Amino acid sequence: MSVEVVASKVTHIGPIASRIRAIDRVECEAMGHGPKQALRNGFLLSDRCWTALVDGRPEAMFGAVTTSALNRTATVWFLGTDEVYRHGRALLSMGPALLREAVDSSFLASNLVSSANGKAIRLLARWGFTVEPEEHVVRGVPFRYFWMKR
Numbered sequence: 001m002s003v004e005v006v007a008s009k010v011t012h013i014g015p016i017a018s019r020i021r022a023i024d025r026v027e028c029e030a031m032g033h034g035p036k037q038a039l040r041n042g043f044l045l046s047d048r049c050w051t052a053l054v055d056g057r058p059e060a061m062f063g064a065v066t067t068s069a070l071n072r073t074a075t076v077w078f079l080g081t082d083e084v085y086r087h088g089r090a091l092l093s094m095g096p097a098l099l100r101e102a103v104d105s106s107f108l109a110s111n112l113v114s115s116a117n118g119k120a121i122r123l124l125a126r127w128g129f130t131v132e133p134e135e136h137v138v139r140g141v142p143f144r145y146f147w148m149k150r
Helices: 010-017 022-031 035-043 084-102 118-126
Strands: 003-007 048-054 055-066 073-080 108-116 130-138 141-149
Touching: 003 035, 003 084, 003 141, 010 035, 010 141, 022 108, 022 141, 035 055, 035 108, 048 084, 084 108, 108 118, 108 130, 118 141
Parallel strands: 073 108
Antiparallel strands: 003 048, 048 055, 055 073, 108 141, 130 141
């Protein structure tokens, strides 16, 4: 199986949304969106947005949304299917370079991750993010704040 990262297209949203990981669905809903709407918002609002293709099939979408150009802050996000997590080594190796490109002008990149999303927490830590231990509850779902200063 091959993993390739390409610039996102609107046609990638539906295939990912229809097979999104259960924990990613929980995160989306806690933030007040369904998976399709969350992916669409990320696609439209991100300065840069990529899709991970596994054997040509869209399996994850991720990007960075500038929250303040003046303060140089960005919200980073990643939503995917179970399939993309079967290729953790590829994600691990590609992630740092993509992050550098995504937040090239941001001083602080951050977001929330579900406390139950162990795979994402481990991946974020391996990519160099600090994942805070304190939990913040959003619509009944405990989240942890993660961040990286450049």
